[in-house]
Amino acid sequence: MAAARVDAALPPGEGSVVNWSGQGLQKLSPNLPCEADIHTLILDKNQIIKLENLEKCRRLIQLSVANNRLVRMMGVAKLTQLRVLNLPHNSIGYVEGLKELVHLEWLNLAGNNLKHDNFLVVGHGTDQ
Secondary structure (H helix, E strand, O other), rough: OOOOOOOOOOOOOOOOOOEEOOOOOOOOOOOOOOOOOOOOOOOOOOOOOOOOOOOOOOOOEEEEOOOOOOOOOOOOOOOOOOOEOOOOOOOOOOOOOOOOOOOOOOOOOOOOOOHHOOOOOOOOOOOO
């Protein structure tokens, strides 16, 4: 049986959407280069436990890490341009790192281990 792919780094010349769904990834490489034109990163259906090494991807607008093994949301706070964050069907137990995501418009945490007292209210209202 072939060994599962453990590490990932962006292939040179990738366009604005990088889709690594179902690649058997367990982690992202510390050498992960994030080209300026990459706005969407899809890491669905892997075995990723931790969102790390994404700090170079500050221009990401959409990040999807559905159906993985995430237990925390650490790593998203530095992605301040995110508008879409899709993290359903993981093992996340605590909502964190959202305060810095001022452009966030859509968040999906369905199918995680969130407890009622771990929720926070996120809104972009104006004081009048």
